[in-house]
């Protein structure tokens with residue numbers, strides 16, 4: 139069955155970006171002039187998903203208000219080839235009452251999703267790619283069945299930032315997952331394949347999440363639920379996606395995304411590039427102060 143529903147968790151506290159996120163949801167921080175959440179919504183629409191459920195929490199009403207304006211056609215969906223959001227998709231919200239982690243946020247989607255496979259896009263991760271990143275995962279799932287995760291290679295010193303998969307390659311870029319571990323140090327990481335924030339999941343994940351115990355961070359981890367699905371014999375695949383990824387919940391990630399999105403823009407890209415070249419030249423000829 140074609141995947142039509144997207145779940146977008148956007149209930150994280152944004153502690154890595156304080157003080158900017160004291161009252162502003164991290165997903166509302168702009169990349170140039172467009173909030174992060176709008177890139178994630180746009181990726182969903184470009185992949186053909188037309189039923190979007192956003193998981194929010196207390197203090198995130200700015201996000202809901204913003205998407206209302208986009209859905210109602212009073213705000214532009216930046217760069218969209220197909221017009222206003224309200225004509226392209228239904229957008230729904232559900233709230234996570236307590237900050238119990240990503241797995242718990244996903245669990246809040248169970249009644250809306252029902253008994254079908256769904257796309258999961260983490261609301262603070264933005265991708266640049268020729269084919270929308272979630273579309274790459276959906277296309278793989280249509281062939282492989284089961285649940286599919288997007289993965290990318292990371293260096294050994296970064297494995298502690300991610301869920302890492304243990305997997306057996308079956309064809310170039312496609313592996314069958316045999317185990318997963320959340321945020322392992324380099325000595326415990328079974329590979330260098332990190333889970334990025336795009337998934338297509340079977341509804342069995344809700345059952346697994348309901349039985350999940352809090353993990354290393356005291357939160358209900360999605361990775362632990364996926365691990366129990368593998369142990370129950372359900373198919374889980376990892377595909378290496380062809381995309382540039384930005385973790386906009388991280389200061390450096392947000393800055394990188396901002397600079398690269400700005401360089402890409404037709405309106406301001408050329409003058410921003412000249413500006414960057416100017417400060418690089420000025421920087422290289424100036425003696426370091428102090």
Ligand code: G1P
Pocket residue numbers: 240260263299300301302320332333334335359360361385
């Ligand atoms: C979450 C997942 C992790 C994944 C990461 C990608 O971690 O738990 O498996 O690798 O997203 O960004 P978090 O961002 O909540 O620390």
